[in-house]
Amino acid sequence: MNCANCGTPLPDNAKFCLTCGRPVTAATGAPAAPAAAAAPQKVNCPGCGAPLVPVFGEMVITCDYCGGVVALGGGGWKEINKHTMLTPKIVDAKGALAVVQQFLDVGMFHRHAFEESTIAEQNLSFVPFWVIPASASTSYLYQDLAVGIGGTVASIAGAELLGAALGGGRRGGFLPIPVMTGPPVNPTRNETLQGTYEYPVVAVKGMTDYQPKSYEFPMKERTFFDKKSIPAGAPILNGDLGEDAAQHAAKSYVGQLQSDLAHKKHHMVSQIQSQVEVSEGELVHVPIWYILLDRKGQKSMLLVDSHASRVIPTFVPS
Ligand SMILES: [Zn+2]
Ligand SMILES: [Zn+2]
Structure with a gap:
């Protein structure tokens, strides 16, 4: 079967196209029965x-x-x-620990952290994330220090040059130097930052502390969800955060990231305003290793993206 819209080859049971997102109508032609407003218990x-x-x-x-x-x-x-997954590339704890060790060795503050730690917990599970497409436009004011100082220097240099030239020509005579005050250089500038995201919001409220920050899953590598790709013993977690709540959370996370970017780019940022638009999300089960390290009684949790083999940065630092 190929996507009727873009031609991408799809498995026969595909419900939507991974490339263009268009829903695939069932081969039988029978539209799916609309979900009855059933009691939520059943x-x-x-x-x-x-x-x-x-x-x-x-x-x-x-x-x-x-x-x-x-x-x-x-x-x-x-x-x-729209239910997809990322397949695990690290399926044994040893591989996950190697990623953690490498991450800790690179960090300045973590020196010897791994050697001095014991592993309190390590497990692989498939965690549901709502991946929410978001586009953001952030506008703000900032003080352009370069322009402010540059302007002052230029006008002083100009006045000195002018004084020297006139003084040289009329030696001995009194000469009022015309003060050339142009309009004051206003160093306040405005800027607009655009950004697009495929923002992953963890669908398990108990894991919100480990919500990824500035992290995107390699969505181009995702596949349709297939239970056969799940290693034996790795639980597939259910979620307790609906899509509406995830969209709401994505807006707020993206706003926060845009603000971080503005502050990184400019000094003295003010009147910052973000407009974030979100659209329909996708539910992605991601294989994640949770590694709990105990370093002299101090516990820290690290999350390893088992598909990308990377430690996931979270809002609460490890
Ligand atoms: Zn398509
Ligand atoms: Zn079923």
Whole structure:
């Protein structure tokens, strides 16, 4: 089967195109039955019909049998067609620890941290993230110090040159030097920063402390979710954060990043305003190693993206 829109080859059971995002209509031509506004306690898997029993608070459930996903939104439980995954490249704890060790060895403050630590916990799980496309436009004012100082220097130099020239020509005579005050150089400038993101918001509220910061998953390498790609024993986590909440969170995280960028680029930033637009997200299960290190009683958690083999920077520093 090929995508009717862009021609990308897709597996027969694909529900949307990985390249252009267009939904694929089922070969039978029968449109999916609209999700009934069922009581939130009970829902059947739209893929295989198995009953799914949400634990209290759960809003994103993956079917144990077929890997289908339902999420609770304003209109009740709804099938999530855009469900993808990143495949694990590090499947053993040793590999994950090597990534952590390398990360700690590079950091100035972590010297010998790894050697002095014991590993309190290490486990691989598939964590659901809402990846929210966002585009941001941030405008702000800043003080352009270069222009301010440059302007002053230029006018002093100009006055001195003028004085020298006139004084040289009329030696001995009194000459009022005309003070040439142009309009004052206003060093206040405005700037607009544009940015586009595929912002990952962790769908498990208990993991919000480990929310990635300035980190994007390599979405070009994602594949359709397939239970066969999950190593035995690695749990596939359900989520308790719906897409609406994820979009809301993405707006706020992106606003924060844009503000960080503005402050990195300029000094004395003021009146900063971000306009962040978000669109429909995608549910991606990402293989993540959680490594809990204990260094003389001080515990720190590090997250390793098992697909990209990198430690994920989080809002709460490791
Ligand atoms: Zn396509
Ligand atoms: Zn199912």
